[in-house]
Amino acid sequence: MAAVPKPGSVIPERPRRVLVTKIVVAVKYVPDATADRTFTSDNTVDREGVDGLLSELDEYAVEQALQVVEAGEGEVTVLTVGPADAADAVRKALQMGADAGVHVEDDAIAGSDAFATSLVLAKAIEKLDYDLVFFGMASTDGGLGIVPTLVAERLGLPAVTFASEVSVDGDTVTIRRDGDAATQEIQASGKLVVSVTDQTGEARYPSFKGIMAAKKKPVESWSLADLGVDAGDVGLDNAWSAVESSTPRPPRTAGEIVTDEGDGGSKLVDFLAAKKFV
Structure with a gap:
């Protein structure tokens, strides 16, 4: 039988359980949009002839993930799939404040479409400890915008898409979705895939401290064999x-x-009328 406290005594508060939110942010290394982009002889984007960088749209996803963990407790792991240079995308996200990175690199992946890419990403995410998966709303080179929902389908998770703002309270995730005529607020719980738009505000710039700290953060390199993915599927x-x-x-x-x-x-x-603009 539990003891009854005496009148006037102070009952100590139970320590609150801190919920650690573990977020995986999928990012892409893309050709610089300001450069002259061309196709190679096999009609794939020439990624060797131009400088590459972390997709600007993915920077918003990294920023929202960092804001979520800064508002509570959490960890952010950045995941990318691509050639050796794609490590630069991971490095930029680590400089912004992410805690760790994973780079899936395999020659067999070259030329993969959105369906194959979603397979590789889903298999990599399954190997990680996560609560939420964040994506940018699209890549600046492909622009399809379907990879987040394809990954969600492969993982058997709900997809909460086109978020302008993300907040987490316990195991409840709330997003604000801004449309042309209205704003929606959507809530979901449990493990989720979330895609983030470019309406979230500017992503932070890496500070000198962040750049130096990124050099000591862990980055794992995985191949298709590590994920159990057959080269014939990509x-x-x-x-x-x-x-x-x-x-x-x-x-x-x-x-x-x-x-x-x-x-x-x-x-x-007359000029506008001749061009059928009016």
Whole structure:
């Protein structure tokens, strides 16, 4: 039988259990969008001829994950799939504040489409300890935006997509989704896949302290064999979708100068009408 406290005595509070939120953020190493991007002879994006970087849209996902763990307790692990240079994407996220990284690198992955990529990501995530999985809403090179939901399907998890803001209270995740005409608030619990839009505000820049600290953070390298993925399920030859042909964008032509001699407005309207803009 439990002892009854005496009148006036102070009952000590039970220590609160701290919920540690473990987040995996999937990021992609992409060609610089400001560079002239081209296709190779097999109609895949030329990733060797231009500089690469962490996809800007994935920076928002990293930022939201960091905000979630900073508001409570947690850890952020960054996951990428790509060639050797893709390690730069992991490094940038670690400099921003992520705790650890995983780089899946295998020559057989080259040319994989969204379906194969989602398979590799899902198998890698299954090897990690996680509560939530964050994605950017799309990659800046492919732009399909379907990988988050494909991964969720493979993991058997709900997908909460296009989040403008993410907050976590216990095991409840709340997102704000901003549309053109309305704002939605969506709640879910348990393990989830969350995709984050570019409406969340600017992602942080790595500080000097963060850059130096990133050098000591652990980064694991995995192959397809480590994930139990058959090379016959990935790669360009096994893709469900492929680019058949491409045509370079024509160079810009010089614009037409309209001299205003009192009738500039009329000339402008005539020009717009001729181009069927009005």
